[in-house]
Amino acid sequence: MKPHLTRSTRTRSTIQRSTFERGTAAIALAIASGVVLAGCASTSPDGASDGAGADATAPIVVGSVSSITGPAPFPEVPGAAQAVFDRVNAEGGINGRQIKLVSVDDGADPAQAAQAARRLVQEDGVVAMVGAASLVECSANAAFYEKHDVVSIAGIGVEPACFTAKNIAPVNNGTVPGYASLLYFASETLGRENVCPVILNSAGLTDPYLEVIKRWEEETGSKAPHVDTSVALGDDPTPAILAVRDAGCDAVVFNANEPAAVAFMNTAKLQGVLDSADWLTLTSAYSETAYDALKAQGTLGMYANSEFLPFMSDDPALDAWRATLTAADVPRTSLSIGGYVSAEILVEVLKSIDGEITNESVLAAFRALDEIENPLIGMPFTFGDATAHNPNRASRMVQATENGWQTVGDWVVVP
Amino acid sequence: MIDGVIAGLASGTAYAILAVCIVVLHRLVGVVNFAQAALGAFGAYLCYALAGAGMPLAPAALAGIAAAAVIAGFVGWVTARWFGGPGTTERVVVSVVLLIVLLTAGFRLFGDSPRVMPSLLPDVVFTVAGVRIALTTVVALALAVVIAAGVSLMLRHTHLGIRMQAMSERPVTVQLLRVNARALSIGAWAGTGAVSTLALLLVAPARNQTFESMSFLVIPALAAALLGGFANIWVAAAGGLAIGAIEGAAARIEGLANYRGALPFLLIAIALIWMRRRKVWDDAR
Numbered sequence: 136m137k138p139h140l141t142r143s144t145r146t147r148s149t150i151q152r153s154t155f156e157r158g159t160a161a162i163a164l165a166i167a168s169g170v171v172l173a174g175c176a177s178t179s180p181d182g183a184s185d186g187a188g189a190d191a192t193a194p195i196v197v198g199s200v201s202s203i204t205g206p207a208p209f210p211e212v213p214g215a216a217q218a219v220f221d222r223v224n225a226e227g228g229i230n231g232r233q234i235k236l237v238s239v240d241d242g243a244d245p246a247q248a249a250q251a252a253r254r255l256v257q258e259d260g261v262v263a264m265v266g267a268a269s270l271v272e273c274s275a276n277a278a279f280y281e282k283h284d285v286v287s288i289a290g291i292g293v294e295p296a297c298f299t300a301k302n303i304a305p306v307n308n309g310t311v312p313g314y315a316s317l318l319y320f321a322s323e324t325l326g327r328e329n330v331c332p333v334i335l336n337s338a339g340l341t342d343p344y345l346e347v348i349k350r351w352e353e354e355t356g357s358k359a360p361h362v363d364t365s366v367a368l369g370d371d372p373t374p375a376i377l378a379v380r381d382a383g384c385d386a387v388v389f390n391a392n393e394p395a396a397v398a399f400m401n402t403a404k405l406q407g408v409l410d411s412a413d414w415l416t417l418t419s420a421y422s423e424t425a426y427d428a429l430k431a432q433g434t435l436g437m438y439a440n441s442e443f444l445p446f447m448s449d450d451p452a453l454d455a456w457r458a459t460l461t462a463a464d465v466p467r468t469s470l471s472i473g474g475y476v477s478a479e480i481l482v483e484v485l486k487s488i489d490g491e492i493t494n495e496s497v498l499a500a501f502r503a504l505d506e507i508e509n510p511l512i513g514m515p516f517t518f519g520d521a522t523a524h525n526p527n528r529a530s531r532m533v534q535a536t537e538n539g540w541q542t543v544g545d546w547v548v549v550p
Numbered sequence: 551m552i553d554g555v556i557a558g559l560a561s562g563t564a565y566a567i568l569a570v571c572i573v574v575l576h577r578l579v580g581v582v583n584f585a586q587a588a589l590g591a592f593g594a595y596l597c598y599a600l601a602g603a604g605m606p607l608a609p610a611a612l613a614g615i616a617a618a619a620v621i622a623g624f625v626g627w628v629t630a631r632w633f634g635g636p637g638t639t640e641r642v643v644v645s646v647v648l649l650i651v652l653l654t655a656g657f658r659l660f661g662d663s664p665r666v667m668p669s670l671l672p673d674v675v676f677t678v679a680g681v682r683i684a685l686t687t688v689v690a691l692a693l694a695v696v697i698a699a700g701v702s703l704m705l706r707h708t709h710l711g712i713r714m715q716a717m718s719e720r721p722v723t724v725q726l727l728r729v730n731a732r733a734l735s736i737g738a739w740a741g742t743g744a745v746s747t748l749a750l751l752l753v754a755p756a757r758n759q760t761f762e763s764m765s766f767l768v769i770p771a772l773a774a775a776l777l778g779g780f781a782n783i784w785v786a787a788a789g790g791l792a793i794g795a796i797e798g799a800a801a802r803i804e805g806l807a808n809y810r811g812a813l814p815f816l817l818i819a820i821a822l823i824w825m826r827r828r829k830v831w832d833d834a835r
Contacts (some may be wrong), residue, residue, distance in 0.1 A: 206657075262754040336808070365801040367811060369763045373557040374801030376683065394760045397664035405675065405756060406682050424663040432755075 216266025558798020567788030590746030593618030622743025
């Protein structure tokens with residue numbers, strides 16, 4: 136027994152030692168290669184784009200971090216940006232150089248979003264971010280983009296953080312300016328005197344709404360007879376409906392998402408106040424599924440804001456968008472216009488750059504940019520030196536009618 | 551404030567029926583079913599999906615109710631087959647797993663875009679204290695009372711009911727007496743699954759909720775069931791209605807409106823402390 140034991144012990148210690156030695160060697164190798172890599176980095180701080188700049192035919196690499204899977208996926212937004220680049224590439228690219236979009240899914244996970252941005256900027260050497268639509272990306276990456284001089288022209292800014300970052304400029308309105316546009320439309324275009332804002336509460340988002348309501352009252356001289364904050368998003372909206380009924384409101388502006396808008400209208404009908412007021416809600420209700428549900432429950436007449444040129448209208452300005460997305464087999468939704476417009480803006484800026492195209496030169500070009508007109512958005516895109524960007528504060532209103540969603544009036548610009 | 555109370559009863563009926571189902575299932579098979587509302591939501595959403603695909607409403611509703619009953623019955627079989635022991639922990643975990651599976655499957659199948667939710671009953675509306683109430687709400691309220699009464703009578707006065715209760719208290723002894731525990735478990739699960747679906751089919755058209763928010767109606771229902779100590783069917787039903795009423799009334803009171811979601815739970819905590827004050831002393835001695 137004894138010799139056997141000794142042998143086995145020795146064998147194990149040999150194995151342990153060899154594992155240890157291998158581990159040490161690996162660490163040494165890692166440190167050595169790290170030193171070598173660091174050396175490379177110090178001689179050429181922006182390796183990938185530098186190399187690309189030297190080669191006049193190498194593709195221009197741009198990136199996108201979007202929620203392509205997860206609870207609220209937006210695959211068509213980076214998809215629409217890709218469709219624009221396909222078209223531009225087919226037409227000859229940017230001075231002969233092709234545009235390559237590296238689109239990464241963050242799965243609505245901030246850690247994945249942060250990792251994706253680091254990989255795109257530090258390994259793929261992207262010169263700009265474009266066409267993003269993510270539930271988490273802005274708050275996860277705003278500081279990183281600022282530190283690394285990378286500009287992000289987001290397709291759809293979902294979080295409030297998308298509109299408060301120095302290097303991020305979404306091309307959509309966002310919910311709070313969208314809500315404000317509904318208030319202005321109700322009082323100024325429809326001429327309603329008793330406009331009642333209803334805020335369906337969701338964590339931390341009530342105060343920005345209250346601020347725009349205050350600003351709207353100051354600017355237009357309107358006075359809301361009742362501001363309702365009694366119901367949370369997803370709850371039974373009956374108490375809010377009863378309150379606006381008792382306050383004698385002739386227009387009700389509420390911040391519902393798609394299913395909540397349908398439920399809200401159903402309750403308004405049940406309480407018999409459908410015809411005594413106009414009902415206006417946010418852009419997510421502007422969809423075919425919401426229309427079908429609104430029609431089936433007999434609650435047509437509701438207004439919604441469209442943050443872009445209404446995608447269901449037959450405006451000829453939509454022809455190019457429709458053709459580009461059809462060619463690339465991308466679903467034509469309202470959100471996809473965000474990805475499309477952001478890519479078109481980036482292409483225009485890239486074309487304007489004379490020298491080398493790097494992340495710094497792209498950022499500088501955006502800072503120096505005067506404005507870019509695009510027929511799909513209601514006001515010119517600007518960037519400048521601002522520390523926060525919300526360049527698109529114009530909405531077009533649509534109404535659910537017997538003949539589907541119809542565009543009403545002109546662009547409503549929130550001051 | 552009265553109009554708030556009346557408006558809240560619409561939600562309250564759903565809480566009440568679900569609470570009754572939870573209490574019944576607990577009394578019969580000793581499980582707190584966290585997936586009670588999710589089962590009903592699954593059946594209801596299946597009905598709306600089938601109706602959306604062109605099936606007439608009545609067979610679609612029956613298919614939804616049957617599907618929920620089959621899924622619930624299967625879970626009843628699983629719990630009786632492998633988790634039929636006297637401890638309740640495993641069975642509670644099974645119900646939590648079921649909730650997670652149903653939430654995931656429901657989200658995959660039905661998404662969160664709004665659906666056309668046709669009403670099982672004609673679009674008739676009554677006015678009570680200045681609030682308009684749909685016929686479906688009144689029927690749901692009646693259903694809550696009928697189910698509570700029916701189940702109480704059955705448990706107290708029928709041979710089957712007494713056997714079922716015995717099974718929950720002493721499963722092993724009951725099986726020694728050659729009572730088919732597995733069949734009882736499957737039946738209890740399937741029955742409550744079907745009733746939950748029916749309740750949500752009645753309440754859904756007035757609310758048009760997403761699958762997820764429908765599944766979480768179980769939280770106020772669990773609170774109501776807790777008020778009845780997971781044993782008293784009438785207290786659970788009344789608790790469900792009371793939670794709805796308090797939520798509705800609080801929404802109409804300035805200053806309370808922002809806390810209306812939490813208010814019923816605060817009151818339940820106080821009620822429980824008061825109701826159990828003797829029990830704690832007795833246990834301590």
